[in-house]
Amino acid sequence: MAKSWEEINARIASGDAVVLTAEEFGALAAEDGVKAAAKRVDVVTTGTFGPMCSSGVVLNFGHSDPPIRMTEITLNDVPAYGGLAAVDTYLGVTETSTVRGIEYGGAHVIEDLLRGRAVRLKASSPGTDCYPRTEIDTWVTLDDLNQAYFFNPRNAYQNYAVAVNTTDRVLHTYLGTLLPRLGNATYCSAGALSPLLNDPTYRTIGIGSRIFVAGAPGYVAWEGTQHNPHTDRDEHGVPVRPAGTLAVIADLKAASPEYFSAASFTGYGVSSFVGIGVPIPVLDEDIAATLALTDADLTATIYDYGVQRRSRPSFGTVSYAGLRSGCIEVDGKRVPTGPVSSLPKARAIAAELKRWIAEERFMLAPPVQQLPQPGAPGTKPLDIRTGEAI
Amino acid sequence: MARKRLDLTFPPRQSLKPVIYHLVKDYDLVPNILRAQIHPAQEGRMVLEVTGSKEAFQAGVAFLEGQGLTVNEAASDIVLDEDRCVDCGLCTAVCKPDALTLDPVTQRLTFDKDKCVYCEACVIACPRRAITLTF
Numbered sequence: 001m002a003k004s005w006e007e008i009n010a011r012i013a014s015g016d017a018v019v020l021t022a023e024e025f026g027a028l029a030a031e032d033g034v035k036a037a038a039k040r041v042d043v044v045t046t047g048t049f050g051p052m053c054s055s056g057v058v059l060n061f062g063h064s065d066p067p068i069r070m071t072e073i074t075l076n077d078v079p080a081y082g083g084l085a086a087v088d089t090y091l092g093v094t095e096t097s098t099v100r101g102i103e104y105g106g107a108h109v110i111e112d113l114l115r116g117r118a119v120r121l122k123a124s125s126p127g128t129d130c131y132p133r134t135e136i137d138t139w140v141t142l143d144d145l146n147q148a149y150f151f152n153p154r155n156a157y158q159n160y161a162v163a164v165n166t167t168d169r170v171l172h173t174y175l176g177t178l179l180p181r182l183g184n185a186t187y188c189s190a191g192a193l194s195p196l197l198n199d200p201t202y203r204t205i206g207i208g209s210r211i212f213v214a215g216a217p218g219y220v221a222w223e224g225t226q227h228n229p230h231t232d233r234d235e236h237g238v239p240v241r242p243a244g245t246l247a248v249i250a251d252l253k254a255a256s257p258e259y260f261s262a263a264s265f266t267g268y269g270v271s272s273f274v275g276i277g278v279p280i281p282v283l284d285e286d287i288a289a290t291l292a293l294t295d296a297d298l299t300a301t302i303y304d305y306g307v308q309r310r311s312r313p314s315f316g317t318v319s320y321a322g323l324r325s326g327c328i329e330v331d332g333k334r335v336p337t338g339p340v341s342s343l344p345k346a347r348a349i350a351a352e353l354k355r356w357i358a359e360e361r362f363m364l365a366p367p368v369q370q371l372p373q374p375g376a377p378g379t380k381p382l383d384i385r386t387g388e389a390i
Numbered sequence: 391m392a393r394k395r396l397d398l399t400f401p402p403r404q405s406l407k408p409v410i411y412h413l414v415k416d417y418d419l420v421p422n423i424l425r426a427q428i429h430p431a432q433e434g435r436m437v438l439e440v441t442g443s444k445e446a447f448q449a450g451v452a453f454l455e456g457q458g459l460t461v462n463e464a465a466s467d468i469v470l471d472e473d474r475c476v477d478c479g480l481c482t483a484v485c486k487p488d489a490l491t492l493d494p495v496t497q498r499l500t501f502d503k504d505k506c507v508y509c510e511a512c513v514i515a516c517p518r519r520a521i522t523l524t525f
Contacts (some may be wrong), residue, residue, distance in 0.1 A: 049476070051517065103519070176480040177515045184483045261476050263517035271517070273476055326482075326492075338483020342476045343497040 002284045005366045008042045012361055017042040019279075019358045021350035022193050022291060029292035038288030043357055043364065044280045046198050047212070047349030048190040050341030051174065051263050051271040054154035054225060056092035057110055057252050060146040061121065063087055064138075069131035070123035074098070075109045082123075086131055090151070093262070093272040105270030107262035113142040114257040148252040150213055154224040156276040158196030158244035159300055162187040162318060162337075164330055167306035172267025175340055178305055182333050185302065188340035191295045191320035193350055195278035196246070198291050200238040201374055202229070204280050206367020211248065212277030212353045215259040217362065218250025220278075223371045230378040234299060236290060237374075240317050241301045244371065248276065259349060275345060277353040279364055295320035302330055310381065393441045395424070395464035395508075398454065400434035409457055410438075417450040418442060424508040437464050437508065467524050468508060470501050474520035481512035481521060 011017040018041045020028065025044045029037040059080075061070075069086040073079065077099045080089040093107035112119055118139040127134040142148055164185045165171045165178035172178075175186045191197070199205045209220040224245025231243045259275030282288050300323070302315040315330050322328050323337050356362035413419045419442035428434035440447060454461050477498050481490045489505035490512055492498065512521045 050478075176517075177484045177511065179484065186480065186483050261518060264519060265517050266514045273478065273517075324497075336483065338481070339479040339492070339497075342478045344477040347497075 003042065003282065005281060005283075005364060008281045008283075009363050011042050012357055012363055015358075015361070017357060019043045019045060019354045021347070021354055022046050022198050023347070023350070025288075025291050026192055026294045029288065030294070034288050034292050035285055037292065038282050038285045041282050041288075044198065044282060044291045045277060045350045045353040045357070046190070046193055046195040046280060047275065047277040047346040047351075047353065048156055048194050048341060049259070049273055049275045049345030049349060050157075050160075050188050050190070051265070052152065052155045052157075052274040052276075053094050053174065053271045055150065055152035055272055055274050056090055056106060057148055058151050059089050059091060059148050061087040061089075061140060062144070062146050064133060064136055066133045067131050068123060068133035068136050069125050069128055070136070071125050073121070073123045075119050075121055076104065076112065077120075078104065078106050078109050080106075094270050096270055102264050102266075102269050105262070105264070107270050107272035110252070110272065111257055111260060111262040113148070113252065114255060114260060116141065142253055145253075150216075150218065150248065150250045150252055150255070151221065152213070152248045152274065154226060154245045155213075155248050155274055156195050156224070156246045156278070157189075157242055158194070158200070159239045159298075160188045160242050162300050162302040162323065162328075163305045164302055164315065164335065165306045166304050171305055172265065173305055174265055174268050174271065175305070176265070176338065182330055182335050185323075185328060185330060185335045185337045186340050187300055187320075187323045187337065189300060189320065190341055190343060190346035191298055191324070192293060193343070193346045195276060195280075196244045197238055197293070197298055199278075199280050199287065200233070200236070200290055202244060202371040203287060204283065204367070205246070205278055206370045208365050208368035209278065210363065210365045211279070212259075212275065212349060212356070213248050213250035213255065214252075214275050215256030215352075216250040216252070216254035217356075218248055219365075220246050220367075220371075221249040222247040226379050227372060228379045229372055229374045229376055232301075233374070236293060236297065238290065238293065238298060240299050246276070246371075259345070273342065273345070275349045277349040279353055279357060279362070281364055295324055302328075391441060392444050392447050393439065394447065396438045396440055396451070397462045397464040398436040398438060399460040399462075400428060400436070401458050401460075402431050402433055407457060409454060409459070412453060413440070413450050417446045417453065419446055419450045422507065439507065468501075468503070468506055468510075468512070469522050469524060470499070471520045471522070474518045475499055476518055478517065480517060481515050484511040484515045486511070
């Protein structure tokens with residue numbers, strides 16, 4: 001009963017497509033079986049809303065008169081990259097304010113722009129014959145900018161670690177506050193709703209896929225940084241550890257602060273919650289089988305963040321259903337859990353993407369190029385060596 | 391049994407009488423110190439949660455006032471800004487008394503203020519800075 005991308009897009013165009021969220025599809029498959037669900041449903045929508053540090057925006061300010069070639073740039077006192085053309089910049093979400101530290105950073109500037117607020121732009125330059133101005137101090141809004149688009153080098157991590165802490169002190173991490181002596185466990189995935197957990201071998205998600213990025217229609221631009229398809233997988237072929245990632249692109253002007261939220265992690269730094277949603281066509285029963293997986297089927301690996309090394313010791317795996325129950329067992333001890341990624345937001349994203357497809361005829365795009373597949377080489381470490389050793 | 395939060399102000403030259411000890415021993419009250427800022431020769435503040443019978447509570451307050459302390463019903467409060475909250479749930483991982491929990495069905499954050507002990511772990515943990523303590 002295979003369906004083609006063309007058939008599914010034709011059904012979207014005519015308004016006849018049957019679209020369910022991944023949670024709804026899992027429930028349907030549990031009731032009617034995978035085969036019947038695969039036959040009935042055309043598209044399954046996914047969603048995730050977690051902190052994604054490798055995110056940021058490309059901005060073009062337009063030229064002042066006389067013009068300036070901006071080399072040192074700040075937005076609301078947050079430094080932005082000056083190594084591009086005269087009035088282009090890249091602002092990363094983790095950049096911190098020179099005045100307010102981690103309480104305000106690149107992510108907060110982006111959220112302010114999305115909320116329509118004016119942002120103070122200051123820049124300086126040595127001055128050149130073609131760009132004589134040496135300083136500028138002005139205010140800009142999102143509407144004023146010529147181009148403003150997300151280019152996020154790593155979003156939508158396929159699975160993530162469960163963090164615990166065996167030391168005697170509180171740890172402040174990007175997975176939140178970890179209490180001493182296995183006092184808690186935090187985890188960060190939308191589980192059954194997570195985009196790449198629903199297409200574990202990147203059959204339908206690839207370069208050129210049309211997706212939801214922070215409320216805007218966007219695209220998968222490339223494999224994400226640290227994309228690592230070559231990792232441990234369960235009997236369904238789903239990674240049990242952090243694996244694939246996506247680099248994504250989308251118009252900031254079409255995005256919404258509902259689906260992009262700045263974050264300050266005490267003792268760690270600035271990040272941003274980014275909403276990502278990916279539609280997955282139900283091409284055949286194989287893909288339907290992974291779309292039907294629930295939080296009870298999907299697992300994550302528990303790591304000791306008390307060991308401050310690249311490779312942290314593991315305490316084995318646990319299911320997302322277990323994590324969501326609020327308490328898991330680690331090393332014979334009952335440990336309360338807390339998520340980092342928002343499930344209500346992930347659900348809202350999957351529902352909004354479903355509405356786009358069903359009501360606004362948002363069409364799917366097959367990958368123009370596949371992401372590196374399982375079996376491809378994994379990520380490489382960074383060795384510390386001297387010039388002489390090269 | 392009543393449970394109330396009290397905001398105590400210690401005058402700069404308060405005697406060294408251990409008032410909390412007396413609340414326990416003489417008035418059979420169960421005080422839980424939520425916050426304290428006591429410095430020599432300066433005015434001090436302490437926020438207490440006190441559990442006990444109504445009569446004991448009234449007698450205990452009278453004792454504290456007799457010691458020169460100013461006693462007010464605590465105005466300090468943990469405030470959750472629901473517009474800033476994104477229901478990530480990070481605060482629930484550090485909330486030992488389970489005042490902050492996720493609804494098992496909707497996974498949205500719920501705050502049961504009666505269970506809060508004002509430890510402020512959530513204030514530090516919240517990446518949206520959506521939880522604040524007014525003191």
